[in-house]
Amino acid sequence: MNRSAILRDIAPVIRDHLVVCNIGLPSQELHMIDDQPTNFYMLGTMGLASSIGLGLALSQPKQVIAIDGDGSVLTNLGTLPTIANNVADNYILLIIDNGSYGSTGDQPTYAGKKTSLTAVARACGCETVVEVAAKDTAQALTDALASKRMTVIVAKCDSGNIKVPVITKDPVVIRDRFMTAVRS
Amino acid sequence: MSISEQIVSDLVANDIAFVTTVPCKQLGGVIDAVEAHPDIMHVPANKEDEGMGLCAGAWMGGKRPMIVMQNTAIGVTINTLVTLTQFYRMPLPMLISYRGELKEPVACQAEMAVHTKALLAQLNIPTYHFHKQADADELDAILKYTFMCNKPVAILTDATFWGGC
Ligand SMILES: Cc1ncc(C[n+]2csc(CCOP(=O)(O)OP(=O)(O)O)c2C)c(N)n1
Ligand SMILES: [Mg+2]
Numbered sequence A: 001m002n003r004s005a006i007l008r009d010i011a012p013v014i015r016d017h018l019v020v021c022n023i024g025l026p027s028q029e030l031h032m033i034d035d036q037p038t039n040f041y042m043l044g045t046m047g048l049a050s051s052i053g054l055g056l057a058l059s060q061p062k063q064v065i066a067i068d069g070d071g072s073v074l075t076n077l078g079t080l081p082t083i084a085n086n087v088a089d090n091y092i093l094l095i096i097d098n099g100s101y102g103s104t105g106d107q108p109t110y111a112g113k114k115t116s117l118t119a120v121a122r123a124c125g126c127e128t129v130v131e132v133a134a135k136d137t138a139q140a141l142t143d144a145l146a147s148k149r150m151t152v153i154v155a156k157c158d159s160g161n162i163k164v165p166v167i168t169k170d171p172v173v174i175r176d177r178f179m180t181a182v183r184s
Numbered sequence B: 001m002s003i004s005e006q007i008v009s010d011l012v013a014n015d016i017a018f019v020t021t022v023p024c025k026q027l028g029g030v031i032d033a034v035e036a037h038p039d040i041m042h043v044p045a046n047k048e049d050e051g052m053g054l055c056a057g058a059w060m061g062g063k064r065p066m067i068v069m070q071n072t073a074i075g076v077t078i079n080t081l082v083t084l085t086q087f088y089r090m091p092l093p094m095l096i097s098y099r100g101e102l103k104e105p106v107a108c109q110a111e112m113a114v115h116t117k118a119l120l121a122q123l124n125i126p127t128y129h130f131h132k133q134a135d136a137d138e139l140d141a142i143l144k145y146t147f148m149c150n151k152p153v154a155i156l157t158d159a160t161f162w163g164g165c
Helices: A003-014 A025-034 A049-059 A070-075 A079-085 A117-123 A134-147 A171-183 B003-013 B025-036 B048-060 B071-086 B107-122 B133-149
Strands: A018-021 A039-041 A064-069 A091-097 A129-133 A151-156 B016-021 B064-070 B092-098 B127-130 B152-158
Touching (some): A003 A025, A003 A064, A003 A091, A018 A025, A018 A049, A018 A171, A025 A039, A025 A064, A049 A070, A049 A079, A049 B048, A064 A070, A070 A091, A079 B048, A091 A134, A129 A134, A134 A151, A171 B048, B003 B016, B003 B025, B016 B025, B016 B048, B025 B064, B025 B092, B048 B064, B048 B071, B048 B092, B092 B133, B107 B127, B107 B152, B127 B133, B133 B152
Parallel strands (some): A091 A151, A129 A151, B064 B092, B127 B152
């Protein structure tokens, strides 16, 4: 199972929640699979989906799911201590760990080699960290939503991409639509 | 009221409720005042681009944000300012210590000081420079302007403003 198969599996679980989605193919795939006003797509900044998601969770009561990638978490590794030390029980960080920089052609990341993001998240002080196989991601998300505890999920999956169009929606439209959904 | 308390009271008067910080020696007093204020959620960041991500989320969640950082962080955050804050049209007041100006004891700070205003101008970021303490009288208007126009706005505060150090 690759990233797009996970996104297809979890789409029914996340569709009614606030979602902040990683740059590149993850956002393009989610947009194609199940575009929702509750989705905030990163169009250009690598690494900040988890930070935007945390800021959002700390600022309002609805549950927030940040969908990030292994490469993006590695580029903003400082996010994990910030998450650990500013607990928001309405926050779930889902790291889709395909061991590669998928959007740029599946160059390997260190998360696919010796580095365990699960162990890093625990060492940073995150209290609830679960590592799952790709096929168990939807169940892990369902459990995390029900637990109402801040959870980091590391979903291990295959690399590989599908053909998907770029997002042509204007960023201000995406953002305004999202803010309306946050307030509703 | 100390200058730091005056600044924080302007933040609160403008409904700023989420502040992220990366320390600078000159900003110690204002960071303490932010931390102490019951109406402000203070979330220290490890890097300033991370902080700008937190601020983007906070603003979309309904809390007005601010980042407190050193001018050297302009070099860290250009991509985020352009592709997140400006691209999605988000307001972000940035209270910035302007290191490397008159009274600076550390030579290396002058290296980013000479690029600071040029970079901000290149990015079309409205920029205000506090040199004397009376300049802070404009902070209230600058904050209102920032949330009126949905732009990142820089407030540079130099050593003379902070009383030299
Ligand atoms: C500062 C910066 N450097 C590089 C890139 C190019 N880039 C875009 S997406 C991406 C890969 C992200 O990988 P990951 O987060 O693991 O997501 P995946 O596509 O594998 O799901 C890279 C390197 C960028 N957008 N910004
Ligand atoms: Mg990846």
